Amino acid sequence: MKTPLACRPHDHSRCVHSALSEADALCARQGVRLTALRRRVLELVWQSHKPLGAYDILAVLSEEDGRRAAPPTVYRALDFLLENGLVHRIASLNAFVGCNHPEHAHQGQFLICRQCHTAIELEQPAISEAIVAGARTVGFTVEGQTVEIVGLCAACREAA
Amino acid sequence: MKTPLACRPHDHSRCVHSALSEADALCARQGVRLTALRRRVLELVWQSHKPLGAYDILAVLSEEDGRRAAPPTVYRALDFLLENGLVHRIASLNAFVGCNHPEHAHQGQFLICRQCHTAIELEQPAISEAIVAGARTVGFTVEGQTVEIVGLCAACREAA
DNA sequence: AAAGAGACGTTATTCTATTACTCTTTTGCC
DNA sequence: GGCAAAAGAGTAATAGAATAACGTCTCTTT
Incomplete structure (x- = not known):
């Protein structure tokens, strides 16, 4: 159903990269752990130009890990990211997007x-x-x- | 999970009644059919002071009908009511409430x-x-x- | 009476999210 | 370094929300 969308070519990977760096810094400052999994989920959310469903993330993780990941894995990561203001949830879509201004609540x-x-x-x-x-x-x-x-x-x- | 809430005593049943009458009139005017089922679902939504989930409605219908109703029954009724502006959907709760001003879009x-x-x-x-x-x-x-x-x-x- | 449309029943399935439990990793402390 | 506690992550099962696909019934309308 969800078709991957063409990127505006300019600098999207750089955007993602800088968002991740910012997240690293922010978590360090807050004394919370942006683990590999959480960071990967955040990266996936950022890479998508569209709000991303939990099960979309799950599908990617499963594919790249070989072993199929289970829902709690993704939902826990998303909960962490939500709590720390790194992503937002779009209730009307049951989907998630990266937050543009994580530095302030x-x-x-x-x-x-x-x-x-x-x-x-x-x-x-x-x-x-x-x-x-x-x-x-x-x-x-x-x-x-x-x-x-x-x-x-x-x-x-x-x-x- | 959902606890039925005490009514403010004043005139809630009258509120529900008048909402239903208004719905009758409105549907007649629009030339659409407020069938018994649709009317009953609307009544249930109105009777509740809180947003009501589709499966809450389903439970009530099943109980009163003996035969257990199935999801499409309720969702179709809700779709009709939504289309005709008689109820609203609360996305953040996956629930439905009666509309207070159905007379205008x-x-x-x-x-x-x-x-x-x-x-x-x-x-x-x-x-x-x-x-x-x-x-x-x-x-x-x-x-x-x-x-x-x-x-x-x-x-x-x-x-x- | 026949045709067609709309409404509803039924079964199965998809999508979204959580619970409960286990195991591993990390961290703080001695 | 070694160890206990806590945090993180894996796993299986289940709950909750919504839709698809198909069949049947009941009205009109002709």
């Missing part, structure tokens, strides 16, 4: 193209603030936000 | 209390507009919004 907003399936992470304080303000009108205290927008990205709209 | 924002699990539907143009504006900054055209907020509702915050 946040919950992004996601723009998901229905055409190319790319997920763009947004961090617009105006959106968060509108939500907090809206919630306050009914006395609700916001603790976490899930904002997932589907539509057409700029590239796909032009192409159409 | 819209996509609400949902406030989900982590304590009592109640879902409050919000319809704040300011939030939608902030999202559309934010998306526009990267050339993204919004077609659908999933906004699901977790936190504490007013009642639970007071109780704490």
Whole structure:
């Protein structure tokens, strides 16, 4: 079902590499362990331009290891990455994407193209603030936000 | 796992009743059929103060019918109700809630209390507009919004 | 009455995620 | 270095969410 998508050629492998380096540094600073497995999972998530399902990751790991990996292996790694802000989960897709700004805690907003399936992470304080303000009108205290927008990205709209 | 929650006594059954009447009228107007099954599923969703899982609905139907219903039965009814704007799906919970404003097409924002699990539907143009504006900054055209907020509702915050 | 469409039943399967238990590796401490 | 404790990872089984494929029934509509 999931077709691997062409990379914009420019520097994607370099992006992945720098994301991994940043993750290394961040984990060292936090005193948590970015093990080989966790790092590999993070790399796979970053390599994909689209949100990646746990079982997609599982399939890759199984193939490269010979022995077929089991779900908990992947889910544990993903839990670690989520806890440490290195990836985000897209609830509406049951999938995961690398976080663009792992250096500070946040919950992004996601723009998901229905055409190319790319997920763009947004961090617009105006959106968060509108939500907090809206919630306050009914006395609700916001603790976490899930904002997932589907539509057409700029590239796909032009192409159409 | 899911504990049935106490109703605010006031007039909940009347709320459900009026929601169903409204659904009847709306379906008649649209020329679509709110069959007994679909109506029953809608009633169950409305009766619950919390987002209801498809398999919760399935369990109730199975119990009251004697013969155990199968998933497609419920999912088809839910699909119909979704298409006609009578219920909303909460992606982050894999669950469904009755729509408060079925009379006009819209996509609400949902406030989900982590304590009592109640879902409050919000319809704040300011939030939608902030999202559309934010998306526009990267050339993204919004077609659908999933906004699901977790936190504490007013009642639970007071109780704490 | 016959045809066609829509709704529903039934079985099986896929996809997503977790539980429970074991074994290994790493780490901190002496 | 050696050792206990803790963290990480393997494994098997299962739970939970959703869909596919096919058949049957029941309405209209003609």
